[in-house]
Amino acid sequence: MKYMAGALVAASLVGCTNLDENLYDQVASQNYYNTKSDVIRAVFRPFEHAFWSVQSRHVLNEESADQLITPTREDWWDDGGRWARMHRHEWLTTNGEAQTEYNGCFQGIMQANLVIEDLEQRSAAKFGFSDAEFKNLKAQNRVLRAWFYLRLLDAFRNVPLAVSYYDTSKNSAGQVEPRKVYDFIESELKAVLPELTRKTSLGGNQAAQGQWTQASAAALLVRLYLNAKVYIGEDHYTECAQYAQDILDGKYGSYKVADRWDAAFDWDNQTSDEVIFAFPASAGRTHWHYNGDMFWWSVPSKASDWLKDTKNKVGTHNIKYSASPSYNPKGEKYTYELGMPIERFKQYPSDVRLKMYTNLGNNRREGLFIFGKISYTDDKGQTAYLKDHNGRYTLDLRDAVGKFGGTDGNKWLATSESRLEDGDDNSGWMFAKYPLYSDDESGQLEADYCEIRLPEIIYSLAECKLRSGDATTAAQLLNSVRKRNYPSTDWSTALYTPEGAAQLDLKEMLAEWGREFFAEGRRRIDLIRFGKFLDAWWDKKADADSHTLIFPLHRDILGANRNLKQNPGY
CATH class of the missing domain: 1.25.40 (Serine Threonine Protein Phosphatase 5, Tetratricopeptide repeat)
Structure with missing residues (x-):
């Protein structure tokens, strides 16, 4: 729908940084809806909150798993053992990430509930919409609400079911059984599918980037059914396969796998037919995936010296995320079935993603990973190498966790002992999933977040x-x-x-x-x-x-x- 781009411009002016405030009260007034633009702004306000909220999900689903780690980096990143507890599944009831995920999802649900009920009380004709357009606007918030509930079902399983902003008697007082949340998600997505738009041609989502479409709603059903055994103890692979096949057959729109692995993450991914749903982002507005809890902190702390990306600063880079190691500090390969992601990539050694991340100029990159010594040209035109966050030694990133300091990357330590607490800036390959273009490139921070x-x-x-x-x-x-x-x-x-x-x-x-x-x-x-x-x-x-x-x-x-x-x- 052509209204989306303008709506998100307006929505992006409001930040989602304070979890103590009721962010939805900005559209709660009964006198708010006066023009078509008012309706559009209200409808898409929850989408900006949703985009912001992906940060907490990223932390929970990656830090608790086997591929990404946050080791202690000498005097950085211990945080009272917080990241070690996440990694080892020793989290507590004081775990901040779980609270942020819970609160963020329910805030988004109540924002969506408000919009859904407000639209039910108003007519399309009064604001110059067709009936189909008006139904589509409401349907998109119903999909967004289902998306939030799918995340809650995934993370907590036992959660309340809130379906109304104005009449709280319709909401459960406490938790409901997972099956009830599962059924709600399923019925909502199926109900709104016919009311959503369908992508009818190739060329990417373009101005419709950020809208829930028939294909993206069907994709959420694929997610739900794929994990049904986990959520409700029932196998629904048959239903998963049917919806997936229907998407591939074009029943819900025209899509195509890109010929480059990074096309769906690049600055112009609104033109990629691989993208089914993405949150629009830009350097001048919001770009939550380029914040600290995600891809801004998956490179060395002094990476701006190398990347020359200081113009649209969202804070300095940091060294939060690395790939879990494949080797111990003595250079001996581990034998774990899980983790060791770099070794899993190297199982097929010609993988183009294994190339060193490099900005090629003209808004293009190659490679996914950052490893070894990282050279750059300094302000005097001389070749220099990135250093650790304290500036004491030259970095030489390796696929291991240990206190390597200035040790050459071809040499190893005498000990095989390796824990998260034993790391430094050299510990673990780093990565750039989304491009980190330089100040000279117009695509800097322009990549939309591909959901x-x-x-x-x-x-x-x-x-x-x-x-x-x-x-x-x-x-x-x-x-x-x-x-x-x-x-x-x-x-x-x-x-x-x-x-x-x-x-x-x-x-x-x-x-x-x-x-x-x-x-x-x-x-x-x-x-x-x-x-x-x-x-x-x-x-x-x-x-x-x-x-x-x-x-x-x-x-x-x-x-x-x-x-x-x-x-x-x-």
């Missing part, structure tokens, strides 16, 4: 096929995406059989989810679905029981509503 892309649908269908015993079709589906990651000369070895020599089973399927969706905020649920979340990996023992499959409710949440009960095991 749903077509490979997720393809991989979901492939998993359903594999679980049903059809490994050949599963392999062909995966290969339709994977072939862009390897030179065609290597397809005979890199692709899955029968198109190549690589073998596909459930273990490899999980590894391939980890490669394709590395650092995209979903690793936790994939591990759970494959029955691996409770297992051991680097610096984590196997969980003693299964209560850590869901997060605890923060004590402040329980204190605010005495009808709530703590999740089992906490």
Whole structure:
């Protein structure tokens, strides 16, 4: 719908930084709706909050999983053991990330409830909308509300069900069983599908970027059904496969896998047909995925010296995230089934994503990872190398965690001991999933945040096929995406059989989810679905029981509503 771009411009002027305020009260007045623009601004206000909220989900789903870590960096990133507890599944009822996810989702739900009920009390004609346009605006907030509930079901399982802003008697006093939330999500998405727009041609979402469409709502059903066994103890792979196949067949719109792995994350991803749903972002407005809890802090702290990206500063870079190590400090490879993401990528050594991240100029990049010594040209035109955050030694990033300091990257330490507490700035390969373009490039911070892309649908269908015993079709589906990651000369070895020599089973399927969706905020649920979340990996023992499959409710949440009960095991 053509109104989206203008609506998000207005919405982006309001920040979501204070969880103590009722952000939705800006549109609560009964006198607010006077013009068409007022309606549009109100309708899309919850979308900006939703975009902001992806930060807490990213922390929960990646820090608690096996691929990303936040080691102590000498005098940085200990934070009272917070990140070590997340990694080892030792979180407490004082866990701030879980509270932020819970509060952020329910704030978004109440914002959406307000808009839905306000539109139900008003007519399309009064504001110059057609009936179809007006239904679409309401339907989009119903999808957004379902998206929030899917996150709550995923993280906490036992949550209240609030469906009204004005009549709280319609809302549950305490938690409802997971099945009730599951059924609500399913029925809402199915009900609004016909009222949403359908992408009818190739060329990307363009100005419609950020709108829930038929394909994106159907994609949420794919997510729901894929994880139904986790959520409600029932297998719904058949329904998952059907909706995924319908999306691929074009029933809900026209989409296509990009020929570059990074196209869905690049500055012009509104033109990528791989993108099914993305939150619009720009340097001059909001770009929450470029904030600290996400991709601004997955590079060295002094990376701006190298990247020359200080013009649109969102705070200095930092060294929060690294890939979990494949080697101990002595240079000996680990043998864990889980984690070791760099080694999983190197299983297919010609993977183009393994190249060193480099800005090529003219708003293009190559490579995903940052490793070894990082050279740049300093202000005097001389070659220099990035240093640690204290400026004491030259960085030489390696796929291990230890106090390496100024040790050359070709040399190792005498000890094999390695924990999160033992790290420094050299510990772990870093990464740039979204491009970090320089001040001279117009694409700097212009990438929209890609929430749903077509490979997720393809991989979901492939998993359903594999679980049903059809490994050949599963392999062909995966290969339709994977072939862009390897030179065609290597397809005979890199692709899955029968198109190549690589073998596909459930273990490899999980590894391939980890490669394709590395650092995209979903690793936790994939591990759970494959029955691996409770297992051991680097610096984590196997969980003693299964209560850590869901997060605890923060004590402040329980204190605010005495009808709530703590999740089992906490």
